[in-house]
Amino acid sequence: MTTEVRVPTLGESVTEATVATWFKKPGDAVAVDEMLCELETDKVTVEVPSPVEGKLADIVANEGDTVGVDALLANIAPAGEAGSETPEERPSASKSADKGASEAPASGGGEAVDVMVPTLGESVSEATVATWFKKVGDTVEQDEMLCELETDKVSVEVPAPSAGTLTEILAEEGSTVEAGGKLAVLGGAGGSAASGDAASKGAVEAPAPSSASDQEPPKNGRKDIEDAPSAKKAMSEAGLDAGSVKGSGKDGRVMKEDVSAAIAAAKSAPAASSAPAAPKRAPSPAEDAAREERVKMTRLRQTIARRLKDAQNTAAMLTTYNEVDMTETMALRKQYKDLFEKKHGVRLGFMSFFTKACVHALKEVPEVNAEIDGNEVVYKNFVHMGIAAGTPQGLVVPVLRDVHEKSFAEIEGEIAEKGKRARDGKLSMAEMQGGTFTISNGGVYGSLMSSPILNPPQSGILGMHKIQDRPMVVNGEIKIRPMMYLALSYDHRIVDGKGAVTFLVRVKEALEDPRRLLMDL
Known part of the structure; x- marks a missing residue:
């Protein structure tokens, strides 16, 4: 069965x-x-x-x-019932490449060895095959480098697990492979006898180098040595010749760090000549195309692009703005930040104030914390706050659950912990799901004003921006005040303009007089 x-x-x-x-x-x-x-x-x-x-x-x-x-x-x-072939009857991976060339040399023991994708690091599950340094038919020694993989974090070299002949490449350059996946197959143990035996049996042979290839000048001063793809990219961007960079990698390979060192050395060296340079002609479109580089989008970037566009296509998105005088919040933070950190072991930032202010406003305007499900509006009697965080890989939104029940210290501690793990790429999918409202702080990058895009299926997102001193009229007098623009993007299908404006006003009031949060006003 x-x-x-x-x-x-x-x-x-x-x-x-x-x-x-x-x-x-x-x-x-x-x-x-x-x-x-x-x-x-x-x-x-x-x-x-x-x-x-x-x-x-x-x-x-x-x-x-x-x-x-x-x-x-x-x-x-059940075992023994599936399939018409037994493992002994099915061709091995090396046989599938060439039935006439599949026999392992007698001196090599006759067993094929799989070349697997090594462990790529914590939270990294896939890589791209950047370069193969060997081709089918090549004889390799144990630990000789076969290929290089690239992840969004590091480059990984894959050595040969044993000596032998490369009989099959299963993942070509540019293909995406998973951790633990199969890259290639090696035939039996290498050596002159093995390679001669394989050739006599019709095995795939490496083409003998022609006189033209023998005369081909060595690349980067080292024939048949491939530089790291990241180094090639850096040299291309910096306009460096490969022969001018000294490699520190295996067999003299140029690594990305070597290119950085060469660029730094070039900057510190005096100018070689003060003679005026000849005027440069404008590059042709073909030359511009040759200097371009096409890089496949990472899965995270593809997901971000798809979700943001889906939000624009689905929701009736609208943004309303206000501004807040941060004088009182900044004064309160300055007065208690040292005592706060000493007692709770975490720094007091502005995010906990904004989170508390949003929770306070969401109680009065619950539709901003709701979502549409078919023909129904689902109101949430809790607040799971998404805090957007920029990482080297792209924007992620870790979720702080039940923030309506948490203290300033708990919120600050969780924001710091999740932010660090987001930057390290260690957040799980469960930690980025279930949010009911999101705060995005573009101010940390210097943004003065923007219109944030909704994080579906949520109906509201608050955009924070840069705090900037501006002249304001206070009690009939012009004062310099630390001001911040606030932006609320919302789904106009369930949030009316009145509710959106009311939400922003309540956030503004809470930040301009933080005592209102204590009294629930």
Whole structure:
């Protein structure tokens, strides 16, 4: 009796996914909880484990297919019943490349060795194959570098797990691979006898270098040495010649740090000549195109782009503005920040004041904290506050749950902790889901005014901006005051203009007189 493998729950508001990779094929034996395939949604990558032990009978949803929640992915049969081939009858990975060249050399033991994607680091699940330094048919030594992978954080070199012949490359340059995925297959142990034996059996041979290739000048002074892709990019941007940079990597490879050092040295060196430079001609469109670089968007950036555009296409988005005099809030913070940090072990910032002020305003204008679900409006009797945070990888919005019940110290502590983990790329998907309202602080980057975009399915987002001294009329006199523009973007389908203006006014009042928060006024 077969067991069905179905699409698991994908997360809040996610109804479908794409089958990214199958790690097993029909007839393969699987153990309980062994990973069968991987699904991709616009938020997260989901691994699908085997619910039982047995053999994969068939695959219903192939790679690239879009599947809904609980859709059938595959069937697993008890061991001995699935598939018409036994593992001994199925061709190995090395055989699939060339049936006539699949026999491992007798001197190499006859076993193929898989080259796998190494561990990429905490919270990093995939990488891009940047460069292959070997080609099919090449003989390699153990620990000799085969290829280089790039993640959004680091470059990872992949050495040969054993000596042998590269019989098959499964992930070409530019392709995306998962941690633990298969990159290539090595034939039996290398050596002259092995390579000669492989050639005599019709194995894939590395083409003998022609006289032209022998005369080809060495790249960067080192023939057949590939520089790190990040270094190539940096040299191109800086206009440096590869031969002018001394490499510190393996076999003299130029790394990104070497390029930085060369640029710094060039800046500190005196000008070589004071002679006037010849006027430069304008580059042609073809030359401009040659200087361009196309880089595939990261999955995070693709998700950000898709969600922001969906928000504009779905919601009737409108923004209203106000300004707040930060004098009283800044004075209160200055008076108590040292005592606050000494007692609670966390710095007192402005975000806790804004969070408290928003909670106070949301009580009076609950539709800003609501969302639309079909033909119904869902009012939330709690506040899960999203705090937008910029990271090197892109914008993320960690969620502080039940902030309406938390103190200033609890809010500040959680903001600091989640902000650090966001920058380190260690936030889980659960920590970025379920928000009911969002605050975005563009002021930390110097923004004076902007219109934030909603974070669906939320109906409101508050934009904070730079605090700037401006002349203001106070009690008939012109005073210099620290002023901040506030922007509330909201879904006009459920939030009226009156409610949006009222919300901003309540936030303004709470910040201009923080004592109102204590008295719930």
